[in-house]
Amino acid sequence: xxxxxxxxxxxxxxxxxxxxxxxxxxxxxxxxxxxxxxxxxxxxxxxxxxxxxxxxxxxxxxxxxxxxxxxxxxxxxxxxxxxxxxxxxxxxxxxxxxxxxxxxxxxxxxxxxxxxxxxxxxxxxxxxxxxxxxxxxxxxxxxxxxxxxxxxxxxxxxxxxxxxxxxxxxxxxxxxxxxxxxxxxxxxxxxxxxxxxxxxxx
Amino acid sequence: xxxxxxxxxxxxxxxxxxxxxxxxxxxxxxxxxxxxxxxxxxxxxxxxxxxxxxxxxxxxxxxxxxxxxxxxxxxxxxxxxxxxxxxxxxxxxxxxxxxxxxxxxxxxxxxxxxxxxxxxxxxxxxxxxxxxxxxxxxxxxxxxxxxxxxxxxxxxxxxxxxxxxxxxxxxxxxxxxxxxxxxxxxxxxxxxxxxxxxxxxx
Numbered sequence: 001x002x003x004x005x006x007x008x009x010x011x012x013x014x015x016x017x018x019x020x021x022x023x024x025x026x027x028x029x030x031x032x033x034x035x036x037x038x039x040x041x042x043x044x045x046x047x048x049x050x051x052x053x054x055x056x057x058x059x060x061x062x063x064x065x066x067x068x069x070x071x072x073x074x075x076x077x078x079x080x081x082x083x084x085x086x087x088x089x090x091x092x093x094x095x096x097x098x099x100x101x102x103x104x105x106x107x108x109x110x111x112x113x114x115x116x117x118x119x120x121x122x123x124x125x126x127x128x129x130x131x132x133x134x135x136x137x138x139x140x141x142x143x144x145x146x147x148x149x150x151x152x153x154x155x156x157x158x159x160x161x162x163x164x165x166x167x168x169x170x171x172x173x174x175x176x177x178x179x180x181x182x183x184x185x186x187x188x189x190x191x192x193x194x195x196x197x198x199x200x201x202x
Numbered sequence: 203x204x205x206x207x208x209x210x211x212x213x214x215x216x217x218x219x220x221x222x223x224x225x226x227x228x229x230x231x232x233x234x235x236x237x238x239x240x241x242x243x244x245x246x247x248x249x250x251x252x253x254x255x256x257x258x259x260x261x262x263x264x265x266x267x268x269x270x271x272x273x274x275x276x277x278x279x280x281x282x283x284x285x286x287x288x289x290x291x292x293x294x295x296x297x298x299x300x301x302x303x304x305x306x307x308x309x310x311x312x313x314x315x316x317x318x319x320x321x322x323x324x325x326x327x328x329x330x331x332x333x334x335x336x337x338x339x340x341x342x343x344x345x346x347x348x349x350x351x352x353x354x355x356x357x358x359x360x361x362x363x364x365x366x367x368x369x370x371x372x373x374x375x376x377x378x379x380x381x382x383x384x385x386x387x388x389x390x391x392x393x394x395x396x397x398x399x400x401x402x403x404x
Contacts, residue, residue: 058258074278128250
């Protein structure tokens, strides 16, 4: 697929109908990848389509002050490494679990983006019959893919994660998320079609 | 059921076979209710029986220091109210979602323990076909119950949560969790029997 300069980056798109060759994405709307995911989850939640939340950032709290007449203030804390993926929830009775990663690289996603324990977590989720995947955003080329955790783990197991995940592998084994409508990142449409084998929820 | 003084509190039980009238629980082992739940989840995880985690405490981070040669230090942050329940995960392909509450009261669980948005969250999880419940621990009498979210919500809806949840209602609509073995709180045995209709996983 040929990429045009105007498809790249986060430039503001003038209001009105986009030209047919123009790719509209959450980035064009000035939204970050994470905001687009949260926005989509909010969309699904408000329409009773799914209950999927981002987990809070894990923090190790060391010291808390309790000032009079005001709320508790944490004055010493540290970031902890997450032991699971960032997003989880329920969609049509099924457990949904995913991690989202972004890169500015154009042809691959660095494998070091995925922590060992997150990969192990996804492996265990699959064993329990959950639906696990990663959302991969290539910010420079403006493309986002859903890659099933099974494909990610397969690639990782080939050489213990020492190589980057090529875009070509993601395109062969994953699904591009079409953007331009609502929600910003309609990833559950793909989950519905590819994992549940049902009709689109759109 | 008659309670004897030696069943109350967290006293250390001598090693050896318990007397028949003695109730062994995580409290007797010096474990808190939360620790017993985490311990049980770890048990299920390590045996590939389920993947259930406690969500991190939600914290609003305001200021972070990045000292040279040492890791980032959060120096101003505040506790945020959770928008979901504390525990979630996957068990035999099903989405599991629960909240745990403890009281020192002997005959009821104060309804104010449950926040409005947590109840709404459970309602939406049920709508999506997830399995939702609460684990209720009565520390003074040393009893723990699993109450399905549907029963909790039914009671709440009777008068918008203005009355405490009576122990008798919990006993009629919930299931006591038998303690004394491993894991400390074998709640998935009840989930298996009552929600999935299968054999015990023990």
